[in-house]
Amino acid sequence: MLRRAYVDGIMRTAESAGAEIIRTPQDTFYGGYPGYFTDPDGHLWEVVWNPQMLPAD
Numbered sequence: 172m173l174r175r176a177y178v179d180g181i182m183r184t185a186e187s188a189g190a191e192i193i194r195t196p197q198d199t200f201y202g203g204y205p206g207y208f209t210d211p212d213g214h215l216w217e218v219v220w221n222p223q224m225l226p227a228d
Contacts, residue, residue: 174220
């Protein structure tokens with residue numbers, strides 16, 4: 172499964188649990204794929220996949 176799909180899945184799960192989506196996931200200039208939401212208590216969360224930050228094999 173693509174890691175970007177993990178970000179999308181986490182965002183859907185958060186929204187169904189009552190989170191407010193602040194920014195839907197989208198590609199960035201640096202190659203990442205972040206999305207942002209606030210939980211029911213108002214805390215801001217970032218969910219991101221960045222292939223540049225993967226550990227070396």
